[in-house]
Amino acid sequence: MDEIILNIQDKRLKLEFGLSLFRILGKKWNVPGINEVVARMGVLDGSVDNLSFEQLDVLEDILLAAIENGNNDVDLSTIKVIDEFFKNPKALEQLTSSIVSSLPQNKSSEGKPKVTKVTKKTNR
Numbered sequence: 001m002d003e004i005i006l007n008i009q010d011k012r013l014k015l016e017f018g019l020s021l022f023r024i025l026g027k028k029w030n031v032p033g034i035n036e037v038v039a040r041m042g043v044l045d046g047s048v049d050n051l052s053f054e055q056l057d058v059l060e061d062i063l064l065a066a067i068e069n070g071n072n073d074v075d076l077s078t079i080k081v082i083d084e085f086f087k088n089p090k091a092l093e094q095l096t097s098s099i100v101s102s103l104p105q106n107k108s109s110e111g112k113p114k115v116t117k118v119t120k121k122t123n124r
Helices: 019-029 034-044 053-069 081-085 091-102
Strands: 004-008 011-015
Touching: 004 053, 004 081, 004 091, 011 053, 019 034, 019 053, 019 091, 034 053, 053 081, 053 091, 081 091
Parallel strands: none
Antiparallel strands: 004 011
């Protein structure tokens, strides 16, 4: 997973992803699990050429949660994270990639031996 660093108020803030990010967002959005957090993030799907205020709010929540998750020593109420985030033209792409790679992955059954069910024949 690529590391994302934001430079805000003369500080380098590391954005950290992973399951703990989803827990932070779940608490903030008052939802019970990862699926509901991902559904809420779904407002970011689609065009980024004309972001709505709802999309910006969700994006800001994700950024602030990633900063909090990165154990950065900064007062989050004083920073304008959205402004700094969009100074990097590839920031949204990096953020999306980092979020997707931090989601739990389904284990593939490829390469695993198949189990054959054995039944016992009985004579009646």
